Amino acid sequence: MSDSSSFSLLDDRIQRFIWAEGWESLREAQEAAIPLIVKADRDVIVAAATAAGKTEAAFLPALTHLVASDPPGLIVYISPLKALINDQFGRLDRLCEQLEVPVWPWHGDISASTKKRFLAQRQGVLLITPESLEALLCNRGTTVVAAFERLTFFVVDELHAFIGAERGKQLQSLMHRIERVIGRTVPRIGLSATLGDMSLAADFLRSGKGPSVKMVESKSSGAELRILVKGYEEPLVVRPDPTLGVDKDIEKDEASEPVTPAQVAAHLFKNLRGSNNLVFPNSRREVERYTHLLNKMCETQRVPNEFWPHHGSLSKEIRSETEAALKQKERPATAICTNTLELGIDIGAVKSVAQIGPPPSVASLRQRLGRSGRRKGEPAVLRGYCIEDALGGTPSIATELRLDTVQMTAMISLLLEGWFEPPMSKGAHLSTLIQQMLSFIAQNGGATIGQLFSLLCGPVTPFVGISKEEFIELVRHLGQKELLIQDSSGTLLHGPTGEKFVNHYTFYAAFTVDEEFRIVSSGRTLGTLPVSQSLTVGQRILFAGKTWRVEEIDEQQKTVFVVRARGGVPPLFSGGAGRTHTRVRQRMRQLLESDDVPAYLDDVAKRFLVEARTRYAARGLSTALAVDQGREVLLLTWLGDAANEALACLLQRRGFTASAGGPGVEVLKQSSTTDDIVDVLMDAAVDESPPLGILLANAKNLQREKWDWALPEDLLRKTYASLNLDIDEALAWARGLPRRADE
Incomplete structure (x- = not known):
């Protein structure tokens, strides 16, 4: 030193x-x-x-x-x-x-x-x-x-x-x-x-x-990076494989499960056993699916289990068991996990990271890959798995263009160049402003409107973008919701509803936590399931990598009692994919128009890329603006989700039924032609950017954050737009649309 x-x-x-x-x-x-x-x-x-x-x-x-x-x-x-x-x-x-x-x-x-x-x-x-x-x-x-x-x-x-x-x-x-x-x-x-x-x-x-x-x-990259991306094709018709020894106890719905996850699991089993690894499917449902498949393979081959689940709905004890399995050095262990193991929890070094399907973002992939190659002299290893449906019949544009494979390839190419998504720092998060107002009043036993505005919305404060007029409107609305009341001296206090919320332990979290049912077996809590999950007595589910039969559902105590069983399908958890950035979509387009084939793709993944390029060229999509999908038209923007959603809002404002969809915007044709749709966007491009109250006037389901229900409509639209829409990028794309010769 x-x-x-x-x-x-x-x-x-x-x-x-x-x-x-x-x-x-x-x-x-x-x-x-x-x-x-x-x-x-x-x-x-x-x-x-x-x-x-x-x-x-x-x-x-x-x-x-x-x-x-x-x-x-x-x-x-x-x-x-x-x-x-x-x-x-x-x-x-x-x-x-x-x-x-x-x-x-x-x-x-x-x-x-x-x-x-x-x-x-x-x-x-x-x-x-x-x-x-x-x-x-x-x-x-x-x-x-x-x-x-x-x-x-x-x-x-x-x-x-x-x-x-x-x-x-x-x-x-x-x-x-x-x-x-x-x-x-x-x-x-x-x-x-x-x-x-x-x-x-x-x-x-x-x-x-x-x-x-x-x-x-610090730019030091450390370990050498080794990458393999494998492709798997899901057949058009799925039939049970007789070699698997399917018995009469297996449910019909399990027999009709897709076949490719078992093939992916077999490759994971063969290549990961004997070392510590992390496997990232894109949802809790898939964590359960792959843990179950891998546990079953260990059982069939009569070898000790090396595969452990880890996601947010599992109990602390089960998650701790997985973390402990990864830390101890006596036996190898692989975690099948969500982003719960993406952050810096100490689980020791892992030999490789597996990503099933495109990751939520390039930044997320980089964070995950940072877990591998930490031992001196060892490379970081990334295994990617892309599953595509077989071509046939009338395939969707996603299937034709093999978009999952193209997206994963695009993300890896950006990762290798050192690019990843910039942080989303412009969100208004006015839901959290409400929480902080209530919290400050609790801390001080009351506050004036001026104190709250100066503290939270003045210069160099977290909510600096809120005007005094908007803040006063918010305070009045919170009064109508009985979250706040004002005494004779002008001091703001908690109203009856506000008092109830602030005095409950869930108040301290700024984010929404889904109401969940406990899953209990023989007196032991296994974890929780979101209340939106539909369950019935006798149903078989996968949880913590094992199969359970629902014996009883206690609605009042929000508890599901289960026993071990055979068969079963993964519970339908929500969530998974992230919002795709424009840079990723633009790279996908470049890949479709290129002849280069990355060396890290296996033969099937290479075939997917070749098929995608063939279909892309045959349809003339390098110059085409739209794809006719029967009842709908897909405008091919190759923009990120925030810009595509903004374009959809511009079309909705003018009477169209439109939504962001993959590499573009899906628009219901009704009696309109593609030219009509493009004309509307071109008109929108020359107009001034519409106020959010007009742009989102017909939009529903804008409440995404914990306290959004308590926001007045105009502030709800403001916070939603700040988090989900890129109006400037959308209008810039519309301004670049080619004019027709007859105009």
Whole structure:
């Protein structure tokens, strides 16, 4: 370390700890971050690959500053996951014990006595989620100043997971409120492996002052990357395979299940056994399907099970079992998971990552792949699996153009170029504004309209885009909903409905949590299912990778009692795919018009790409504007979902039935021709951008976030548009449409 100027800036005890740990040198990100953080006089973002030492890049200098302070200060580490807090507690506790710095985990599973001891000492490292921080402000309003008077740093882990989400707005607001209470600015450190546009991330970390945030971006890629994408074709007619030994107990619906998942599972079984891996299908339903198939193969071949499920509806105990299986070194383990294992939970190194179907985004794929190749000398390995329906009959445009294969190939090509989606930083998230208004009133026992507007919507605040007129309209509407009342002095208080919400534990989360049923077997809770899942007594379901028969449904207690059974189909969980960016769709189009065939595609995937290009050329889609689909016309825009949805809104405003659909916009023809549809868009392009009240006048189902139901209509449209529509990109595309010769 003799040639490291950053190492010399650290406290002597931290230097000795680093030597004792056997570090040969500081990582690139640590060398750059330590001088920026150690003085505690600026905001810093550290962006580096998974396992590049980001946590230490923040905590080594932050703790150095902390122990030099008199009296000792406080670091507030904010994580999106309780599991990450538990991991960080394990990582920090040994170091902090030598420094005599207490570490305080604080979330729903932590005892009241631990929290009480923190509030008595108010120093060290507080590890907390946004929800627990919200609860602390709401319930201990009179002690907030004392609790945070020594605050030295905010450290925000997995920064990308907050940007563009309700929790992100909540987090911005909580940090801002604490700074206002203690009367000073507190340095903020953001840590992330995936950020895209660093300037947008900086403006998120410090609203309105992004240019002042210092950047540490480690470009070192580390491991060699190996990629294989395999194609599988689903037959037009699915019949049970007699070689599988299907018996009479198997349900008819199971016998008609698609055959390709079993083929994919067989390849996974053959190639992943004996090592630790992560497999990402695109939904909880598919997690259940593949876990079941792989468990069944282990059972059939009489080998120990190596495949474990992990998703948000499973109980904490089952998720912990999977995490423990990955961490222990005695036996290999592979997790079949959703994005619950995409973030930085410590599960050790994995040999490979498998992605079934196109990932939600390039950024997500990069985050997932960062789990592989972490051991010195080992490559990072990505296995992709593309399933396409066989051509025949009247195939959809998605089947003809093999869009899943083309999209995955496009995403991998962008990943290899180092591109990934910029963070969605422009969302208004007015749902979260309502929550923060109610929270601040709880913290202070009331507030005036002026106080709330200045705190939350004034210059350099989280909700700066809201005008005074809009805010007053919102307050009046919340009064009509009985969320707020105003006393004779003008102070805003919780109304009857507001009181009920704020006093319930679910208030602290800024995001919607689906009401769920517990799944119980022999007195043991296996996990939960969303209440929207339709269940009947006698039905067989897959859950936690096993088959269960529903014995009883207790509606009042929201509990489903099950027993082990044979047969079964995965429960229909919702969710999965992300919103596709225009850059991805444009790359898909480039691939369809190119002759290059990536070497990482297997023979079937190459055939899919060739078939897609053949159909694309035969239909003349390089110049065609639309595809006739019978009752509908598909306008081929090759734009992202936000621009396509905006185009659909422009058409709906003019009386068409339209919706965003894959690489374009699907429009019901009725009595209109394609030319009529194009003419309408061209007219829209020359007009001024329509007000949202007009553009979304006929739109339904705009309530997507937790408190959207309490927004007045115009503010609901504003927040929806900010999150889901790119009107400027849509109009720019419409302006580029070719004029007809007769015009």
